[in-house]
Amino acid sequence: MSKDIELTLDGVSSAVAVGSTGFELFQDKKVVAQRINGQLRDLAHLVSQGDVVEAVSIDSADGLSILRHSTAHVLAQAVQKINPDARLGIGPPITDGFYYDFDVDEPFTPELLKVLEKEMERIIRAGQRFVRRIVSDSEAAKELASEPNKLELITLKSSENLAEGSAEVGAGELTIYDNVDPQSGEVVWKDLCRGPHLPNTRMIGNGFSLTRLAAAYWRGNEANKQLQRIYGTAWPSKDELKAHLERLEEAAKRDHRRLGAELDLFSFPEEIGSGLAVFHPKGGVIRRVMEDYSRARHDEAGYEFVYSPHITKSNLFE
Structure with a gap:
């Protein structure tokens, strides 16, 4: 009996040993996951006969999300190490970063972010392994009995109303990711999650930063409890993190709300309404010049102007 299986590896027909995982298939240290038959999987996932397998590099879009x-x-x-009473919400990747929501008695403070970063550095240095484990609904509910938000997600599995919880659960099997100490083999932390994840925490490196705090309603519904949200960003290297933070600083310098106030161009009086601009004389000049230019270009292109009321019957928008 053959000890090999046939599969397609990065577009090339290949024979690999039965029982192979992504760790055996990919030697490049930049590869952090694999795509098997179109589905993102951990490197620890076994490949099978006929699979189409592709490497997922940490600097790819999928790799950055992972x-x-x-x-x-x-x-x-x-x-939860610093505040064991903190209850978990959800923690998905987002554009250029991530966030995690927490149910806590007292709001987080900006000073806490540096404390958390230090604890994260300790966890990262420990090289804890991310280990995927399939569980039944009842098993997950038992293990996460102290996490009411996770219990709610379990009951909503496969629901169209799941929305923000999709990073944790979805259609198909339910999984928990264990953070395993590489020395003792002990599970030191766990979370309900679909994955995939990096092979271990050490691969996160030092290209991360916690950036800001916010309040957020559980599952984005204002009828639900308000949670504390921590935002962060993560990049494959410290240099890439630095470049990202510099881009944010430059963007902040060009923020129209800041420039409008500093240059005395416009303001947003609370008496009028949030987001409704009042142009000051200097801003009025700039606006008029822009409007005149726009009208001239439209005239040159042969457009005709029409005007409609600013206020209409409400049923127009129903």
Whole structure:
């Protein structure tokens, strides 16, 4: 009996040993996950006969999402290490970063972010392994009995109303990711999650930062409890993190709300309404010049102007 299986590896027909995982298939240290038949999987996932397997590099779009999702898990572990009474919400990757929501008695403070970063650094240095484990609904509910938000997600599995919880559960099997100490083999933390994740926390490196705090309603519904949200960003290297933070600083310098106030161009009086601009004389000049230019270009292009009322019957928008 053959000890090999046939599969397609990064577009090339290949024969690999039965029982192979992504760890055996990919030697490049930048590879953090694999795509098997179109589905993202951990490197520890076994490949099978006929699979189409592709490498997922940490600097790819999917690789960055996995990096940021794993960093969100480390953040949550750090929060519960410092505040064991903190209850978990959700922690998905987002554009250029991640966030995690927590149910806590007292709001987080900006000073806490540096404390959490130090604890995250400790967890990262420990090289804890991310280990995927399939569980039944009842098993997950028993293990996460102290996490009411996770219990709610379990009951909503496969529901169209799941929305923000999709990083944790979805259609198909339910999984928990264990953070396993590489020395003792002990599970030191766990979370309900679909994955995939990095092979271990050490691969997060030092290209991460916690950036800001916010309040957020559980599952985005204002009828639900308000949670504390911590935002962060993560990149494959410290240099890439630095470049990202510099871009944010430059963008802040060009923020129209800031420039409008500093240059005395416009303001947003509370008496009028949020987001409704009042142009000051200097801003009025700039606006008039822009409007005149726009009208001239439209005239040159042969457009005709029409005007409609600013106020209409409400049923127009129903």
